[in-house]
Amino acid sequence: MVSWAITGATRGIGLGFVKNLSMDPNNQVFALIRSLGTAGPLEELAAQRKNIYIIVTDISNPTKLDEAAAKVSKVTAGSLDVLILNAxxxxxxTAVLPPSTFHGKKEALDLEIGENIKNNLLSNIYTMNSFLHLIRSGAEKKMIFISSQSGNLEFTRITGFSTLLGYSVSKAGMNMAVTKFATELAPEGIKTLALSPGWVNTDAAKAVTGDPEIRKVMLDMFHKVDPKVDGPAPIEEAVANMLRVIRNLTEADSGKFLTHHGDEEQWF
Ligand SMILES: NC(=O)c1ccc[n+]([C@@H]2O[C@H](COP(=O)([O-])OP(=O)(O)OC[C@H]3O[C@@H](n4cnc5c(N)ncnc54)[C@H](OP(=O)(O)O)[C@@H]3O)[C@@H](O)[C@H]2O)c1
Structure with a gap:
C-alpha cells in the first residue's frame, strides 16, 4: 500500500490526483478538503472506490490539521508516504493590478499580500508540520508543493507578467520554505519538491483566461518562453506528468522547483 494525502481535492488538479491515484487499489488516497459544498464529484467517486478517504479540515488552523493527521494515522497505522500541498x-x-498601482492603497496592498501569504504559504507550512510525523514513518517520505510558474523569477522577467503580485510572491516564498524543509530533513531521507503543474484547464485557469481578450494577452506573454503553447492542458495530462516527476524524485533533487516535465525550463 502507498498512502497519499492531497489538499484542495474537491476540484481541478487536486481532484485529478485523487482520480488518477485511486484507480490503483494499492493506493490509499486521503482527500483533504475545506468543505463538502463543492465535493459532489469527489463524494461520487469515493462511493465507488473504497480506497478514497474524505477528510474535512482547515489548512489555516494547525489544531484542525493535527486532527486531520490523526484521522489519516488511524487508517495507516501511523504513517503517510506522500503529502501533496495542492490547495x-x-x-x-486586486490580483489584476501591477505593483506600482498600489501606491496610496495601503489596505488593498496589505490584503493582496496578506491573503495570499496566509492561503498559499503559511497554511502549507502548517500542513507540512502537522503531517511530518506521519511522513517520517512512511516509506516514500515525500512532501510536494504545487507551485506556479508565476513564482519563478526568470519566467516573470521574460514574460513580463507584472500582475498576480500576492499570488506570485506567496508561491515564490513557499518555494523557499520547501527548500528549507529539504535542507533540514535531508538527514532523515525526507524529500520535498516545489512542482509547477504547467497551464491546466481548471476553474482557476478559466477564471483568468476565460475572457478571449485576456487569453490573448496571456498567450502573447507565454509565447516569449514557449512559442508553441496554445492553451491550458487537460487535467489528466498535467496530473500524469506531475506524478511521473513525483515518483522519480530522489534525494539529489530534493528542495528544487521543477516543472511538470521534471526540468527547470519547460513551463508549458
Ligand atoms: N490551473 C493552472 O493552470 C495552475 C497553474 C499554476 C499553478 N496552479 C496551482 O495548482 C493548484 C490547484 O489549482 P487548480 O487550478 O486546480 O485550482 P481550482 O480548480 O480553483 O481548485 C482549487 C482547489 O483548492 C481548494 N482551495 C483553494 N483555496 C483553499 C484554501 N484557502 N483552503 C483550502 N482549500 C482551498 C479549492 O477548494 P474549494 O472547492 O473548497 O474552493 C479547490 O479544491 C493551486 O495551488 C494553484 O495555484 C494551477
Missing amino acids: GSAGPD
Whole structure:
C-alpha cells in the first residue's frame, strides 16, 4: 500500500490526483478538503472506490490539521508516504493590478499580500508540520508543493507578467520554505519538491483566461518562453506528468522547483 494525502481535492488538479491515484487499489488516497459544498464529484467517486478517504479540515488552523493527521494515522497505522500541498488560490480582486498601482492603497496592498501569504504559504507550512510525523514513518517520505510558474523569477522577467503580485510572491516564498524543509530533513531521507503543474484547464485557469481578450494577452506573454503553447492542458495530462516527476524524485533533487516535465525550463 502507498498512502497519499492531497489538499484542495474537491476540484481541478487536486481532484485529478485523487482520480488518477485511486484507480490503483494499492493506493490509499486521503482527500483533504475545506468543505463538502463543492465535493459532489469527489463524494461520487469515493462511493465507488473504497480506497478514497474524505477528510474535512482547515489548512489555516494547525489544531484542525493535527486532527486531520490523526484521522489519516488511524487508517495507516501511523504513517503517510506522500503529502501533496495542492490547495491554493490567487486571492483578492486586486490580483489584476501591477505593483506600482498600489501606491496610496495601503489596505488593498496589505490584503493582496496578506491573503495570499496566509492561503498559499503559511497554511502549507502548517500542513507540512502537522503531517511530518506521519511522513517520517512512511516509506516514500515525500512532501510536494504545487507551485506556479508565476513564482519563478526568470519566467516573470521574460514574460513580463507584472500582475498576480500576492499570488506570485506567496508561491515564490513557499518555494523557499520547501527548500528549507529539504535542507533540514535531508538527514532523515525526507524529500520535498516545489512542482509547477504547467497551464491546466481548471476553474482557476478559466477564471483568468476565460475572457478571449485576456487569453490573448496571456498567450502573447507565454509565447516569449514557449512559442508553441496554445492553451491550458487537460487535467489528466498535467496530473500524469506531475506524478511521473513525483515518483522519480530522489534525494539529489530534493528542495528544487521543477516543472511538470521534471526540468527547470519547460513551463508549458
Ligand atoms: N490551473 C493552472 O493552470 C495552475 C497553474 C499554476 C499553478 N496552479 C496551482 O495548482 C493548484 C490547484 O489549482 P487548480 O487550478 O486546480 O485550482 P481550482 O480548480 O480553483 O481548485 C482549487 C482547489 O483548492 C481548494 N482551495 C483553494 N483555496 C483553499 C484554501 N484557502 N483552503 C483550502 N482549500 C482551498 C479549492 O477548494 P474549494 O472547492 O473548497 O474552493 C479547490 O479544491 C493551486 O495551488 C494553484 O495555484 C494551477
